[in-house]
Amino acid sequence: MKNSILLGSLFLASFFMEAQNTAPLDTIFANDQKNVALFFPNPIRQGITGADNFVFTYNREKEQFFGLLQAKPGKASNLLVINTNGSIFSYIVSYREQLEKLNYFVPQSESIGFEQPKFTEGSDSTNIANLFTDKTFYYERFCSYLLTRKQRIGSIQKRKNGIILSLENIVFDKEELYFVIKIQNKSSLDYDLNFLDISTQTRKQGKKKSLQRISQFPNFKYDVPTKVAEKQIKRMVYVLPKFSLSNDKMVVLKLNEKNGERNIKLKVSNKYINNPN
Template sequence: MKKYLIILVLMSTTLNAQQKLDTIYANEHKNVALFFPKPIRQGITGASNFVFTYNREKEQYFGLLQAQPGIESNLLAVTNDGEVYSYILKYSKELPKLNYFVSGTESVGNEIPTLINEKPNIELSLVDKKKNKFFENFSRFLLKSKYENLKTKRNKGLKLGLQKVVYQSSEVYLVVEFTNNSRIDFEIDYLNVYRVNGNKKRKASYQKLQQETVYKHLFPGMVKNKQSKRFVLVLPKFVLGNSEKLELEMQEFKGSRKIVFKY
């Protein structure tokens, strides 16, 4: 417990140096009540002439402050959500206020520091942006380059084709084309990519594993009648085994039309 109190006091000292703290006045004749936005878990005063009482057995939102004449001190309170509140305490015969309603914005910080994680998160965000930019640029390059139809499936005026499979760094790029000649607009619910192993009729040896798509370039939400759309799917790198195949499955949103093929 002593170690814990020392840590809180040191934290309060650091925070006090960073921002100006409000002052609360108290004396020995009246109770000064402090109402916090969350129940109080711990309250500490820096000098013995100030006493801050609160319910230690059952967490409550308020505490009572009294003081004897003496030097000024400080109050450090921690609520059950870890928020830290710090105030300067002074003795005064005349009290300007008897009730203080503390706002959550008055917190000087949290007992669990978050600054340690902020820099890595920012750096991670920058890395993700750079990576997505590379995905975008390489996808544009692939769409402009020559291609061949590796596999095409037609179904009632719909045509789904796989035109390229390109391995680059730790990703796999799939260049796909979807054509709608069904006379009805096709709103895409999803286009899933699977690794399929075995024969579906022999359930004991059949496996179908969905692959994560980390980036989509020019992926259409809707393909109108007489339209054709080319786009790129980027997936984490994988290598198909001798008995494995790649399966693409496109499903219509709020409709029953579906087109599936294996490559």
């Protein structure tokens, strides 16, 4: 996920970094044998690493002040953490077989800035506030970031007549689920997209079991194509309000071709919805 590209929130935060706090980033070393604990001055709201060989875990359900870092051998990357008060902390993370330090107590002074703007008397606060309260600004940058990541939630795909529909990732962020979707055209004929619909559906259980289908309306769609040319790949993101599913339900992605019959239904188990990245 990928080298120097950071979480979408950092695009917002970078506008408000205070010059006096922009010191060189410290390096935190980790490995896959021990947990490295980071204790912050405020509870963690969001934390993410820049590469798949690093994992930063924290309690997403109940606010806590610490997170755990582990690493596998690979290139160095970065860790971005945002506290509940909007403070931003950023570090270089690197793999090391032997660790000299297992616990880091992070002072507020190491914050590189704040997620939300701090207005001064002479600033055009109205214009800045309008820009950053427009959620489209955040959606576009976070979706763009997700399309650069190599993270996958599993091998979930369905193919028909040379058209492959894949669900690459599901990411939970700010009470929403981000579905990263790929359409690959291996045929010799262009694919004109009519619509791509996401719905929840009851699994069939016996002859008398009725089928319930409920459409999930996205809050935002990013990079949805109208055409996938022959031998091309298109990737997009659907942003849906957070939801969970019981064991008798699943998600269905329905891809429909305009003026054609290469229609695909991709079924996704409830376990992927209930355990997003």
